[in-house]
Amino acid sequence: xxxxxxxFTVSLSVNGTTRPVTVPARRLLSDAIRHDLELTxxxxxxxxxxCGACTVLLDGAPVRSCLMFAVQAEGHAITTVEGLAxxxxxLHPVQEAFxxxxxxxxxxxxxxxxxxxxxxxxxxxxxxxxxDEEAREIVGGNLCRCTGYQNIVKAVxxxxxxxxxxxxxxxxxxxxxxxx
Amino acid sequence: xxxxxxxxxxxxxxxETLGLLAELGHDAKVLAGGQSLIPLLSxxxxxxxxxxxxxxxxxxxxxxxxxxxxxxxxxxxRHAELLADxxxxxxxxxxxxxxxxxxxxxxxxxxxxxxxxxHADPSGEMTAILAITGGSVRVASAGGGQRDVSATDFFLGxxxxxxxxxxxxxxxxxxxxxxxxxxxxxELARRRGDYAMCGAAVTVTLDEDGAVxxxxxxxxxxxxxxxxxxxxxxxxxxxxxxxxxVAAGALAxxxxxxxxxxxxxADYRRRLVAVLTERALAQAxxxxxxxxxxxxxxx
Ligand SMILES: Cc1cc2nc3c(=O)[nH]c(=O)nc-3n(C[C@H](O)[C@H](O)[C@H](O)COP(=O)(O)OP(=O)(O)OC[C@H]3O[C@@H](n4cnc5c(N)ncnc54)[C@H](O)[C@@H]3O)c2cc1C
Ligand code: FES
Ligand code: FES
Numbered sequence: 001x002x003x004x005x006x007x008f009t010v011s012l013s014v015n016g017t018t019r020p021v022t023v024p025a026r027r028l029l030s031d032a033i034r035h036d037l038e039l040t041x042x043x044x045x046x047x048x049x050x051c052g053a054c055t056v057l058l059d060g061a062p063v064r065s066c067l068m069f070a071v072q073a074e075g076h077a078i079t080t081v082e083g084l085a086x087x088x089x090x091l092h093p094v095q096e097a098f099x100x101x102x103x104x105x106x107x108x109x110x111x112x113x114x115x116x117x118x119x120x121x122x123x124x125x126x127x128x129x130x131x132d133e134e135a136r137e138i139v140g141g142n143l144c145r146c147t148g149y150q151n152i153v154k155a156v157x158x159x160x161x162x163x164x165x166x167x168x169x170x171x172x173x174x175x176x177x178x179x180x
Numbered sequence: 181x182x183x184x185x186x187x188x189x190x191x192x193x194x195x196e197t198l199g200l201l202a203e204l205g206h207d208a209k210v211l212a213g214g215q216s217l218i219p220l221l222s223x224x225x226x227x228x229x230x231x232x233x234x235x236x237x238x239x240x241x242x243x244x245x246x247x248x249x250x251x252x253x254x255x256x257x258r259h260a261e262l263l264a265d266x267x268x269x270x271x272x273x274x275x276x277x278x279x280x281x282x283x284x285x286x287x288x289x290x291x292x293x294x295x296x297x298x299h300a301d302p303s304g305e306m307t308a309i310l311a312i313t314g315g316s317v318r319v320a321s322a323g324g325g326q327r328d329v330s331a332t333d334f335f336l337g338x339x340x341x342x343x344x345x346x347x348x349x350x351x352x353x354x355x356x357x358x359x360x361x362x363x364x365x366x367e368l369a370r371r372r373g374d375y376a377m378c379g380a381a382v383t384v385t386l387d388e389d390g391a392v393x394x395x396x397x398x399x400x401x402x403x404x405x406x407x408x409x410x411x412x413x414x415x416x417x418x419x420x421x422x423x424x425x426v427a428a429g430a431l432a433x434x435x436x437x438x439x440x441x442x443x444x445x446a447d448y449r450r451r452l453v454a455v456l457t458e459r460a461l462a463q464a465x466x467x468x469x470x471x472x473x474x475x476x477x478x479x
Contacts, residue, residue, distance in 0.1 A: 005185050025188030025231070026221075047181040048219035055286050061260070062286040067218045071188060072235060116286065140372050141284025 015083030032070035052142030081111035097159035105146035126167035183221035187230035215291035249356030259288035312398035362467030378452035429458035
């Protein structure tokens with residue numbers, strides 16, 4: 001192995017913005033996001049796939065960013081915790097639910113929970129019920145050392161309520177504007 | 181924990197990939213889903229000269245069912261895709277039962293079924309499933325064309341397969357269940373999604389009168405390779421509803437030779453083999469009855 005590592009220039013599309021980064025092949029996606037793109041919302045705990053803190057969405061599906069290389073992410077759309085709120089800065093239902101339910105303490109694990117839960121709830125129609133059992137299943141791959149999980153499980157149900165409320169409001173708005 | 185430096189190639193064709201593997205030999209390592217390899221790199225337990233990333237090769241994806249009912253899973257099929265596939269599920273329900281126990285959704289979105297088999301981890305669900313279904317691995321190499329390696333010949337030891345460094349596993353084939361055969365999969369892990377302390381994949385075949393005619397089981401986290409044990413002797417000829425599954429579990433426990441580790445002692449694992457076998461066999465017998473009725477109603 002030569003002393004100078006070969007560098008690769010990759011276009012990373014994160015939260016709707018595409019930026020080039022120049023990295024060695026061994027640069028983990030998590031490090032590219034944090035150090036090269038300076039999006040430090042994505043946290044790094046174990047770096048071997050177990051804790052879930054680094055979870056980001058790859059084309060909408062949760063993956064561990066510590067178990068991918070940045071060079072593999074070209075051509076994929078990545079969403080990090082910074083990309084969950086909408087363009088007007090309104091919190092994502094899961095973020096609002098974590099605040100409502102006290103679903104975080106130190107916050108280290110939070111970005112991984114938020115991305116994981118946000119993707120999982122996409123499988124549910126607004127209005128559909130998410131049982132506690134299902135909520136536990138959704139967060140079963142993420143570790144939290146502070147909360148004891150109870151409030152996180154509550155937040156999953158609350159997030160689904162908020163989605164339902166927002167969908168109801170959007171329907172109401174659509175009905176009003178249609179009636180105008 | 182960061183991976184050591186390595187050379188990186190992401191070829192776009194199978195020919196190019198096989199050429200590279202032939203040229204690099206032991207210096208190369210295939211990168212599929214990376215869910216086992218990247219942790220090993222980060223922990224510096226392996227330091228290949230070059231990673232050959234197969235994720236850009238078209239034609240390595242896809243799940244198909246052969247006319248005889250085997251399920252063929254391409255090298256780039258992620259666990260999540262197999263889990264969701266209805267045709268694979270109706271051909272062999274054991275696949276979904278086991279895949280749902282492989283890690284967590286975020287790992288399943290990236291990790292591949294083929295990679296799990298190639299990794300040859302005796303704690304992995306899919307190695308046991310390949311063994312009990314009498315499956316095989318299709319391997320390709322630059323000089324040698326393609327050949328099928330049976331599960332028995334494929335697994336040599338923990339994390340050790342008969343794949344040569346110049347070979348790529350292009351697909352795995354899970355064998356079709358025989359007629360009047362039901363299956364079940366049970367495992368025990370400290371937390372759901374963790375590697376199991378012990379797991380059992382079992383099949384029960386009934387004869388035309390509903391008596392037990394064949395019973396098989398393969399285990400995870402029990403031996404160095406996924407062995408298939410024939411438990412028929414304990415229950416053959418008994419009516420399925422009153423078969424002595426406890427005796428079959430005891431027979432299984434006498435056939436295995438588990439090792440103890442941090443997660444479970446050898447004795448505890450042997451006990452789990454007995455209990456999980458007993459429970460799984462009862463489920464598999466009920467499944468055999470249901471499948472037989474379903475098949476009859478289809479005629
Ligand atoms: C937190 C965590 C929990 C997990 N829990 C489980 C679990 O409960 N059960 C379980 O079974 N697995 C578990 N896994 C592992 C996971 O299933 C992996 O996806 C799988 O073991 C390897 O598949 P991969 O595609 O990621 O392979 P990679 O990591 O890319 O490769 C693994 C090995 O196989 C070789 N390889 C891969 N594909 C090929 C191919 N086509 N041809 C030749 N060689 C190939 C590679 O060179 C490497 O040596 C877990 C992983 C993590 C991180
Ligand atoms: S840092 Fe990626 S899973 Fe822990
Ligand atoms: S809030 Fe501290 S680790 Fe989860």
